[in-house]
Amino acid sequence: MDKTVTIAGLINILGLISIILSIFGFDPLTFITSITLGAIFIAVSCITYLYVVIIDMKNKGVL
Amino acid sequence: MNRVYHAFGSSFGQIQGVHSTDIHFLDYVTLTLCILGILIVAYTIFFRKKDFVNDNVSKWILLIAFLILSPMAYVVNFTIALERTKPVSFCNSCHVMNGYVDDLKNPDSEHIASLHYQNRWIADDQCYNCHTNYGIQGTINAKLSGMRHIWKYYIAGYDTPVEYRGTYDNQMCLHCHEPVSYYQDVPEHQENKKAIESSKMSCFGLQCHVSPHPKDAWRTTKKDE
Numbered sequence: 308m309d310k311t312v313t314i315a316g317l318i319n320i321l322g323l324i325s326i327i328l329s330i331f332g333f334d335p336l337t338f339i340t341s342i343t344l345g346a347i348f349i350a351v352s353c354i355t356y357l358y359v360v361i362i363d364m365k366n367k368g369v370l
Numbered sequence: 371m372n373r374v375y376h377a378f379g380s381s382f383g384q385i386q387g388v389h390s391t392d393i394h395f396l397d398y399v400t401l402t403l404c405i406l407g408i409l410i411v412a413y414t415i416f417f418r419k420k421d422f423v424n425d426n427v428s429k430w431i432l433l434i435a436f437l438i439l440s441p442m443a444y445v446v447n448f449t450i451a452l453e454r455t456k457p458v459s460f461c462n463s464c465h466v467m468n469g470y471v472d473d474l475k476n477p478d479s480e481h482i483a484s485l486h487y488q489n490r491w492i493a494d495d496q497c498y499n500c501h502t503n504y505g506i507q508g509t510i511n512a513k514l515s516g517m518r519h520i521w522k523y524y525i526a527g528y529d530t531p532v533e534y535r536g537t538y539d540n541q542m543c544l545h546c547h548e549p550v551s552y553y554q555d556v557p558e559h560q561e562n563k564k565a566i567e568s569s570k571m572s573c574f575g576l577q578c579h580v581s582p583h584p585k586d587a588w589r590t591t592k593k594d595e
Contacts, residue, residue: 309421312432316415319440323404326447330397334463335520338451343517345447349440356436360429 308359315355322348396450403443410435455516456495458487464523466532469587470497482574482582500582504545532588540569 322345329341364370414428414435454460462471473479474487474496487496502512515535522528544567547553554560558578565571573579 313415315436316411316432319411319436320408323407323440323443326400326443327404329447329451330401333451333454335460336524338455339517339520339524342448342451345444349444353436353441356432360433363424 308363311355311359315352315359318348318355319352322346322352394450396446400443400447400450403439403446407435407439407443410439452513455513456498458495458497461497464519466523466528466588469589470583473584473587479584480580481584482579500542503539503542530588531586537569538572538574540566540571540573543573 325337325341325345325348329337329345361370410431414431418425418428458471458474461467470483473481474484476484477488479485479488483496483500486492486500492499498512501515502508559566562571566573574581
């Protein structure tokens with residue numbers, strides 16, 4: 308589980324870096340990267356983290 | 371018909387005229403959210419080095435970073451980014467558009483787009499205003515088309531000569547011109563009202579209005595200079 312969260316964290320950081328790049332060097336390439344890859348990375352990291360939380364709650368008998 | 375591909379890292383296709391250094395308040399908000407998100411995630415995962423799945427503090431910190439900060443940063447950035455794609459300088463950042471924008475700024479040009487640009491008949495974002503239908507659907511379609519253009523420009527390649535896709539919707543002209551008397555007083559406009567409104571008859575060509583852009587504008591790129 309820790310490994311999954313670490314991967315989610317790395318993906319999330321990549322998504323945020325793509326957004327920062329589009330702020331400092333706005334051009335068609337950084338724009339498209341930030342709104343497509345950024346969205347995918349951030350969504351994947353959110354879903355992965357939620358998945359880990361739900362599994363953890365199930366294991367602890369909360370859900 | 372030729373297929374053109376973008377050459378990364380060469381002067382061919384260099385970004386022209388995009389004001390990369392213009393940072394506004396919302397950029398600072400996005401930047402703060404991003405940096406905060408990165409610091410929180412990096413600190414929790416790499417420096418706290420605890421069993422963060424079983425550590426309640428880490429769990430809550432990560433929850434804030436993943437589910438609040440990052441999506442917020444994305445949404446704010448998305449809003450600013452869409453606004454920044456409207457100016458003529460953004461359209462001109464793809465070299466295939468250089469010829470069109472050069473013509474807009476050419477004082478000797480008599481093309482419709484150039485006249486609208488130089489006389490400020492459209493105050494700002496002239497490309498966007500004439501190539502976007504009115505209403506929310508028009509904006510969404512314009513953004514989707516823009517993304518398709520960027521995809522083709524950088525990845526898939528595009529065919530030359532560059533041509534307008536589909537039929538130009540006359541409503542984009544009529545939105546401003548139709549209500550005014552100098553438009554209504556022209557007998558041809560009244561005789562062909564339905565055909566013009568439904569875009570079955572183009573405003574350009576025949577004995578009507580001159581072309582909006584030079585036909586070979588796509589050739590006049592920075593690459594050719």
